[in-house]
Amino acid sequence: MKLITAIIRxxxxxxxxxxxxxxxxxxxxxxxxxGNGRQRIEEMYRGLTIVPDLIPKIRIEIAVNDESVEKAVQxxxxxxxxxxxxxxxxxxxxxxIPLEDCIRIRTGERGPSAI
Amino acid sequence: xxxxxxxxxxxxxLSVCGSSxxxxxxxxxxxxxxxxxxxxxxxxxxxxxxxxxMFYGGLVRSKNVLGTIMHSFAAMGIISxxxxxxxxxxxxxxxxxxxxxxxNKDYFLLKGIDTNILESGVPEYVxxxxxxxxxxxxxxxxxxxxxxxxxxxxxxxxxxLWSLFVxxxxxxxxxxxxxxxxxxxxxxxxxFAGGTVVHISAGVSGLVAxxxxxxxxxxPYQVIRxxxxxxxxxxxxxxxxxxxxxxxxxxxxSGLSTAQALTATQIAAASAALTWIVIEGFHQGKATALGxxxxxxxxxxxxxxAAGVVQPYGALLIGIFASVLCYLAIQVKNRLGYxxxxxxxxxxxxxxxxGALLLTFFIRPSWMAEAAGASxxxxxxxxxxxxxxxxxxxxxxxxxxxxxxxxLYGLNKIMKIKSEEADEMAGLDRSYHGExxxxxxxxx
Numbered sequence: 001m002k003l004i005t006a007i008i009r010x011x012x013x014x015x016x017x018x019x020x021x022x023x024x025x026x027x028x029x030x031x032x033x034x035g036n037g038r039q040r041i042e043e044m045y046r047g048l049t050i051v052p053d054l055i056p057k058i059r060i061e062i063a064v065n066d067e068s069v070e071k072a073v074q075x076x077x078x079x080x081x082x083x084x085x086x087x088x089x090x091x092x093x094x095x096x097i098p099l100e101d102c103i104r105i106r107t108g109e110r111g112p113s114a115i
Numbered sequence: 116x117x118x119x120x121x122x123x124x125x126x127x128x129l130s131v132c133g134s135s136x137x138x139x140x141x142x143x144x145x146x147x148x149x150x151x152x153x154x155x156x157x158x159x160x161x162x163x164x165x166x167x168x169m170f171y172g173g174l175v176r177s178k179n180v181l182g183t184i185m186h187s188f189a190a191m192g193i194i195s196x197x198x199x200x201x202x203x204x205x206x207x208x209x210x211x212x213x214x215x216x217x218x219n220k221d222y223f224l225l226k227g228i229d230t231n232i233l234e235s236g237v238p239e240y241v242x243x244x245x246x247x248x249x250x251x252x253x254x255x256x257x258x259x260x261x262x263x264x265x266x267x268x269x270x271x272x273x274x275x276l277w278s279l280f281v282x283x284x285x286x287x288x289x290x291x292x293x294x295x296x297x298x299x300x301x302x303x304x305x306x307f308a309g310g311t312v313v314h315i316s317a318g319v320s321g322l323v324a325x326x327x328x329x330x331x332x333x334x335p336y337q338v339i340r341x342x343x344x345x346x347x348x349x350x351x352x353x354x355x356x357x358x359x360x361x362x363x364x365x366x367x368x369s370g371l372s373t374a375q376a377l378t379a380t381q382i383a384a385a386s387a388a389l390t391w392i393v394i395e396g397f398h399q400g401k402a403t404a405l406g407x408x409x410x411x412x413x414x415x416x417x418x419x420x421a422a423g424v425v426q427p428y429g430a431l432l433i434g435i436f437a438s439v440l441c442y443l444a445i446q447v448k449n450r451l452g453y454x455x456x457x458x459x460x461x462x463x464x465x466x467x468x469x470g471a472l473l474l475t476f477f478i479r480p481s482w483m484a485e486a487a488g489a490s491x492x493x494x495x496x497x498x499x500x501x502x503x504x505x506x507x508x509x510x511x512x513x514x515x516x517x518x519x520x521x522x523l524y525g526l527n528k529i530m531k532i533k534s535e536e537a538d539e540m541a542g543l544d545r546s547y548h549g550e551x552x553x554x555x556x557x558x559x
Contacts, residue, residue, distance in 0.1 A: 010541075010545075011537075011540060011541040011542075011545065014332070014333075014540045015540065018333075030557070031557055032556065032557045043549070044549055056551075
């Protein structure tokens with residue numbers, strides 16, 4: 001079991017979510033986060049061009065069984081990219097970490113079947 | 116082309132140099148009581164526009180909150196200017212083109228009414244501004260039907276055209292002293308404060324626009340939930356307060372008829388709100404805040420045409436019927452699957468029609484006696500009046516529907532009205548305004 005955390009652009013949320021659901025991954029957690037990365041966006045504020053310190057991003061967390069990891073990663077890669085195949089800085093990152101256990105609260109069942 | 120320009124220039128010159136006709140009422144003294152109430156009403160009706168902005172703004176997703184609020188605010192800018200230039204003249208001038216709309220060169224740019232006092236003792240400026248507020252809120256109401264999926268630029272052009280070619284003629288027909296619906300039957304079609312002019316026209320146009328533009332991405336399979344019902348409730352409250360200016364101000368006086376309209380307004384809003392949550396209680400098992408707010412609006416919309424002629428028990432019943440009918444309309448919408456996002460038609464169209472027709476059965480006897488007196492045959496029944504009301508409703512529905520379709524079709528040839536898919540996904544706020552409504556709020 002793995003925990004996939006993807007940091008993506010806010011505007012790509014609908015696309016990524018719809019693509020994930022299409023491939024059969026519909027148990028996801030979404031939150032709005034902000035952070036610093038390589039991306040520098042310029043925004044207009046009262047006629048001035050400013051570069052905000054912390055850029056809002058979307059964090060998607062997906063717990064998957066090992067055989068679904070690659071499918072999820074490929075789906076996110078495809079749907080989160082902007083500006084054609086080469087992408088652009090600020091498209092985000094995907095982190096994968098091993099998941100020690102997974103417990104369904106309702107039944108108490110553990111392990112891969114609880115995912 | 117050249118003669119066209121010449122003609123336009125000649126008209127402009129005429130209207131600038133034209134001697135301002137002496138108004139008979141120029142020496143009428145100002146009735147300070149009536150004027151004070153009309154000034155208050157004017158401010159109250161304007162308050163409804165930010166009220167509507169909040170009501171609609173809370174109902175959309177967080178990525179569209181500012182764009183939706185801007186639909187109402189943009190109307191305050193665009194329509195105010197248009198009203199001053201030509202709207203007032205088209206609405207309240209004397210018949211031109213066979214009564215299609217009005218025109219009065221003194222009203223063009225409001226330059227000939229500087230010292231006018233109306234017969235009611237109210238300065239004409241106050242009346243102009245009061246009526247202008249109605250012109251503002253009507254196109255803003257339509258925005259609820261195509262919320263979350265319209266380009267801001269196209270919206271601005273659409274409401275400008277709609278105001279000129281749909282609102283002004285309708286307003287002229289119903290409220291100008293030589294309008295044909297104003298003079299229909301014994302004592303005219305009853306539209307006290309804008310059931311046909313404002314609510315039916317906005318609701319029907321909204322329905323046409325919602326169907327013409329198509330639904331939002333993912334509708335109806337993806338759940339689209341309100342981002343902030345708190346501001347929706349505050350908006351509904353502001354609308355209720357503002358409606359006292361809308362209805363009680365429409366008497367253009369400060370006296371008995373004002374009090375009658377105010378009472379009817381309060382009672383219909385309350386009875387409709389209660390009815391809505393009772394229906395919900397039976398149908399869904401819970402009374403929702405949004406349901407209460409929807410009931411308030413349904414009642415206020417339905418009593419708008421009726422406020423001047425019904426007694427309190429009539430207002431009570433109109434409120435009840437309005438909620439039942441609007442609730443049904445929304446259930447039907449869900450079955451049919453068209454995307455009237457914020458139920459502009461379900462509330463304003465259906466509520467407006469319900470009010471305009473139902474009021475016939477609750478008209479106070481003194482009004483009917485006056486109508487009988489004015490009728491050549493010496494008698495006037497509620498069935499005669501129902502016919503007049505139905506005709507007025509039919510005219511408003513047909514005219515608003517056809518003209519909206521024509522305007523949308525024409526405008527779509529020039530610019531794309533519906534948002535591009537990428538813009539819709541990113542949200543109106545980011546795509547058209549470059550801003551975000553909230554700080555760090557989870558997406559909904």
